[in-house]
Amino acid sequence: MSQIRTVKEANNIVEVIGERIKLDVGGLNYKACCPFHSEKTPSFFVNPSLQRYRCFGCGANGDVLDFLQNFEGVTFYEALKSLADRSGITLQDFQRSGEDEEREKLLEILSLAKEYYHFLLMEHQVGQVGRDYLKQRGTTSESIKLFQLGFATNAWDSLLKYLHHKKKYPLELIEKTGLIIKGRNGGYYDRFRERLIFPLKNHRGQVVGFSGRLLSQSPKEAKYINSPETSLYHKSKMLYGYSELFREIKKKEQVVVVEGEFDMISSAQAHVNHVVAIKGSALTVDQVNLLSRVVQTIILALDADAAGVKATERAIDIVRAKGIDLKVIDLKHSTLLAEADKIKDPDELAREQPKVWRQAVEGAVSVYEFLINHALDAFDPKTAEGKRKIINYLAPILEGIEHSVEKEFYLQKLSVALNVKESLLKADISKFGQIKAGAATSTTPEEVSASKPTLKTYQQRNEEYLLFLLFSFEPDKIQERAGTLSDFNFSSLGFKQIIERLLLVKGKFSLQSFSSALAEDLKKALMDALLNPEYEKNAKDQDLEKEWLTTLTMIKKEALRREIASINEEISKLDSSLERSSEEEARLDQLLTEIVQKQAIIKKLG
């Protein structure tokens, strides 16, 4: 039996998926809301006897290895390895890419660094200053252990010596983790010095980076520093505390989102332990995607400053697209708190008044109520000018509420607060809401194309957008750009021919003479791409070069994913036959190698 089969048979797909999303029993199958597209009624089924999953909404389907690759965003090898580990199987000489190998090494280094820092904090005399600091701010030893806090000494090379001299990892490899920095003279030194250390884990519980809080009072240095973006650490995907508190979050089906490390830890200590920190105020699409797999409600507890309000406004669209509720802990308007306590951050509040913090979480208000209150504070609801500003501000927000009953509810509230007839208010909201919402439409091609239902696939729309961008370059640049596409396999009909024709043009390029010489169907394909107002809006004010590269990368990756999917299909056919000929075995090996190679290219594309 092949190793892949052994690993698959040792891991029940129902358990593996059930560890990650909430599965309900439904007849012969288990069902859930699909983790791969937004929906409110479950169309995602897991069949225990076939050991396969299928979504009747978006068509996602496959076996346990496919699920892990898609759900966790890992390579075939990583999925196989994690299932092997889960079931205590050791993979024998499995061929893996150089990239997979390096990734494993980097994770090892990061994990060792975490243990090293933790040891210094817990056991070593140099860690005394860190221990004192944590004691003084009431961080419990349970928290220190759960989140594996650590301490970095003030030496320039303490971690470096440990990892390089003692553990023998090459400097270039350690540098790739972001833990050491190459100086101007070519020597390396530790990034984190004399700081309290927070290991940052990805959603799979692997340490991928660190953040460090300064303990001395040095005005020259930043209070917090973080790992730089590396192949493993991406700030926009980071949810601090997520892997440690995952069970609580999944059980509660809701999550409290705070800004900083200590906000998260103090909240957990106050028994609000369905909490994560986003390390900043901007909730990203990646973070919401991750959370939306397990929660129904996101409760924001961001700072009540201008940045926090802006971040809350932006979060509305991201969260709404996922069909989950967005609430806000509005300390400023809370009746639980004395006036002086209303400016406290979650960390202070959770430490000083844990019970009030719990009540504040319970009493979180809808994001619309929060923004209405904010607008009523920011502008004077008694003057005509103030009313106008309030309506202008709230119109696009309230106009976007899908449920009419819910919308009505907030309109009523606002009409009372402004002392304006509801029917008048309704007219204004719908008028100004549409203008604003139009002006502020999304910026990524993905969102633009998603908002416009057509028969074209995601990939085809992106290809069209790429063509649009191509012809937005200066005439003398167009051919050079087109040259980079000459080998590309477009999924849109006619695009390959358009590029070929383009490369044949001699002399000065003019769109008019070029397009007039094209056959009718090519002309139509070209015009579809060039005249689409969505693309125009989308590219407006964007850096053309950057848009071009981003879109190109997206398309290339999607093309590879499609190729991988079709290889996977062939693999499952081969893998499900009980008796395989030696040719079939060889073919299977070849296919697996191809997948590994293609996945390596995807990784490289970033």
Ligand SMILES: [Zn+2]
């Ligand atoms: Zn789906």
